[in-house]
Amino acid sequence: MAVHVTEEEPRREQGEDRFLADYDPHAFAPAAVTVDVVALTIRSGEPHVLLTRRAAHPQRGWWALPGGFVRAQDGPDGPADPDLPDAALRVLSEKTLLPTELHLEQLGTYGARDRDPRMRVFSVAYMLLAPGLPDPRTGRGTEEAAWVPWRELGHGDGARAGRELAFDHGRVLADAVERARSKLEYTALATAFLPPAFTITALREVYQAVWGQDLHAANFHRKILATPGFVEDTGELSERGGAGGGRRARLYRAGGAALLHPPLLRSTQ
Amino acid sequence: MAVHVTEEEPRREQGEDRFLADYDPHAFAPAAVTVDVVALTIRSGEPHVLLTRRAAHPQRGWWALPGGFVRAQDGPDGPADPDLPDAALRVLSEKTLLPTELHLEQLGTYGARDRDPRMRVFSVAYMLLAPGLPDPRTGRGTEEAAWVPWRELGHGDGARAGRELAFDHGRVLADAVERARSKLEYTALATAFLPPAFTITALREVYQAVWGQDLHAANFHRKILATPGFVEDTGELSERGGAGGGRRARLYRAGGAALLHPPLLRSTQ
């Protein structure tokens, strides 16, 4: 039985205002919402993730993703976060003092019952991709903040278990890595890891670093230029060829396309 | 500066237990977490979404996605939800009395400041795909529950604005539709819309319904059979050819593969 919902037009009745006036939000069991940020970058050809060492309980001293409580309402600490992405960027800059104009994408929300010993905590994870960022400075609520290579965390090629992170952050990081790998296939996201002007070789090295496999340089070059809107020629050339000489590379900027058609697949080769 | 995190091994100190004993969860500003379910199915060749009409304030009488508060702790209404997917299935069965063994996938979390007039509400949206489900029966907290065609909500082909849903559920639904369309391309998800045994034509009709475009029957057939692990032959034939006669179709079941390599692309044609 299909229902034609275009026929009626309910509006807020007078009963609703009184309902809201009588509503007591404190009647609910306490639950907290946090944001955790998986910030990924590439340094000297290797993917790194931004980690902080916890300065406070619980799990003090453990490495963790930068994260913190969402400000649901205006309070003594500051105004409420207008939306979740705002909270993610605020928390990131508080803990690591990094700039906050970056590509941000929601990964998922984790809310298993015992993931935090304090209370029921629902954590919204964000992924952030950025070109060579500076070393983080240590901000409020952390002992230390640093870029850590994936390799050391056991997510480089899957096999090694690696070091555990606080809470369920190991799983969140693994989800982020898989999301980043998959998004490179069908979106132009790889350019988010690069400065405004870059060479095709630099773009290929992003793919190789994130996917952990080598790509055929000539075919990659052909494919990138054949994909409309992926990159635009700047007309400039790179400063120098490689260390031991070599032709100077053409510089490109990110094109307008967000999606790649057809996608760049990793598995078949 | 790369940090070698494999060298130290912090453990919970004695200070942590005392910290947890003194912790007051009520000190935080109230915030609530809800789950909303976008249940999608295909009925007579058209995609439908499951909607309920709100029986309670706020926005009483409006159509909305089935959803409700997550039980963060054990309480008078029942035990706490162990995890978010459990909450989604519980809420769905409470409001629509539908069975709850279905394909569930997290879509995203919405937490803009003024999306709910009662208090700060963070809503985790789930998408659920299912083969021809029965008409829902109206459960607790709803006036009515029904399958509504996408077409009537203005998401069939994008252009028309359609009828508004409560809160920001229109946007959640739009995100779910786009996610479903995109997941058909590179996963074997389409079989989730079908009964255990199905014909290639039925599978093609799922793609056509969700993508809103016709596909070349012969090429689709070839592509499906050439994709390893997508479908497995059952050896059976369908009961009858179409209404006006026709060859009986071979029946297949879903194969083991979750991902399609290479993907089935919609745009190029």
Add this chain to the structure above:
DNA sequence: AGAGAAAAACTCATCATGAGAAGAACTTGG
């Protein structure tokens, strides 16, 4: 100038795709 290096262009066999035609298996109407 010559060797080596990196980027870019080219070649070619193979595979995938879009479009259409033809065959196979079934139902219905004469």
Add this chain to the structure above:
DNA sequence: CCAAGTTCTTCTCATGATGAGTTTTTCTCT
């Protein structure tokens, strides 16, 4: 029963994309 219509399935063929390798161009260093 036979012919016509329908649906499913297989086949053909032109075109385009891909994987692998080679060649050309342009640079640095000795």
